[in-house]
Amino acid sequence: MTVEAPGVAVPDVETFRAEAIAFLRGHAAAAPRDYGAIMPPELRDEGVAWQRVLAEHGFAGIHRPVDLGGRGLTPEHQAVWLEECARAGVPPFLNMVGHVLAVGSLLRYGTDEQQQRWIPPTLAGEVVWCQLFSEPGAGSDRAGLST
Numbered sequence: 001m002t003v004e005a006p007g008v009a010v011p012d013v014e015t016f017r018a019e020a021i022a023f024l025r026g027h028a029a030a031a032p033r034d035y036g037a038i039m040p041p042e043l044r045d046e047g048v049a050w051q052r053v054l055a056e057h058g059f060a061g062i063h064r065p066v067d068l069g070g071r072g073l074t075p076e077h078q079a080v081w082l083e084e085c086a087r088a089g090v091p092p093f094l095n096m097v098g099h100v101l102a103v104g105s106l107l108r109y110g111t112d113e114q115q116q117r118w119i120p121p122t123l124a125g126e127v128v129w130c131q132l133f134s135e136p137g138a139g140s141d142r143a144g145l146s147t
Helices: 013-030 041-056 075-088 096-109 112-123
Strands: 002-005 008-011
Touching: 008 013, 013 041, 013 075, 096 112
Parallel strands: none
Antiparallel strands: 002 008
16 A cells, blocks of 8 residues: 655555565665675775665665655664665675765754765765764773873
C-alpha cells in the first residue's frame, strides 16, 4: 500500500523494502565492500561512485527532506534501508560522519543557507566529510589523558 502525502507518493515500509531489495539485487555488484560506518581512505573513489548511484536511484537521504535532495520518507524507511544493505553486504551510504553526523547537525542547527549549501552535495556524493579529534589531554586522546 502506498500512502499519499501532499504532492508525494509515500510507499509503506514493506513496499519500500521490496523496492530496496530489488534495487540492491540489481546494483550491489557495483558497490564497494561493506566497510561499516567509516569509509577507509583507499575506498574513497568506490564509495563516492556508490553514493552517486544511490542518489541517482532515490536511495540517498531516504528520510531527509525532498527539497534538500532526500526522499522525504520516515526513519522507519531508513531503518529498512540499513537492514537490507546489511543483508546485501553493501554500505548504506558513503560514510556515517557525513550522512548521519554532519547532515543531522545541519538539519537540527544549521541555517537554511547552510542546509542548502551542504546537504544536497553530501547526499549526492559530491562532498565527503571526515571527523577529526583534537583534544590533547582529554576526549578521544586517552593515551594522553590527564587531570
